[in-house]
Amino acid sequence: MDITDRKNILIIEDDDSVAEGLADILAGYGYNALKSSNASDSIQKLSDNRIDLIVLDVHLGDENGYELCKKIRMDSDIPVIFLTACNSEMELIRGFQSGGDDYVTKPFRMQELLVRIQALLRRTARSGHEKKITGELELDINRCHIFKNKKSVELSTTEWRIAAVLIEHYPAAVSREELLYQVWDKDAMYVEENTLNVNISRVREKLGRYDGQQYIETVRGIGYRWSVDVK
Template identity: 55%
Template structure:
């Protein structure tokens, strides 16, 4: 499983350098330099860990951590230039899971990241319910009734992106980018149409309505309400 890490850091050089290193270790990485974008990414993407700088220009990493804790228990690792005991305690009090003091040793940061992700994977799973469907993030299965649907990897990616984005619409361009990554510019438009059509057939309907609806000229939207759980439904 490829963990998705969000770096919230307003120093572009630090953020880009850290992003490049984490990608070289096989992590998927997103970068934000402010609170609003961080919250938007957390609501849109399946983030496994937030690396959060305590000082974000006009924003406070501590304040952002408290906002995140209002809707998510995603692990948060603080980057801080202060090693005082009071500051470290404050980080834990607002909901942080760990901290690394700047300037940090990359190997130490990697070990701490691995430990946090390991604990998170063992202690919880994310489950989504929509109509008669259940999705388990850690087993990567879409369940209907008591059976896993036979979805291809592309179909599952499309389904999960739409499911987690409910009630928002995802544009065709964004779907192509997230499903096919760097090869999306070589994928024909009809390929997406065919995969969505096959996915609809496999998902079936709920109360006589399809799970996925087409927003003409824009993209697609998951049409049935979604509930998120931290343990099995």
């Protein structure tokens, strides 16, 4: 394999012996392994290098891995595998909520970590992490997330679905009935009329305006339409 085709994996681990061991084994399997022991250096390495996947220890000296993952997620969708000595359900949930893609508990078998790395890299290559740009917004379709000027916009699942459906249909308008069905699926018949209005208002408020206009416009007699060009 040509060295330019190798995947770059960033190991963020403050235990030098663990980091060295991981780097050596990953190199033996054809990966380029970069090492970092703290948050600030990790951010710098992400800026200076093309990183394909991150192996992130939860417990770092200057900052915990969950908080670092949140910072990474503000402008990057690079796959993240957490390493941790904790295997409680709450820790698992916390890891995924902070933006992690997978979770390996210490002590772990290296073969297990390698399989998880390979699976994540295949999934990333297959999905392509599709993104769309509209006004000041960037949509990460695969992660169901919206960034505004590189900052995360906190939307509920319902609010995200509303925005995603309208963007998918741009520049056409979407009827209220169709929007209800696509957002709430089989439960749409039980959703009150005002529920859609409230959620539309919340999305508008959270996304703000672009060049003086709202991202979602009301089309009288039909429903709603995404009003800003989508690329």
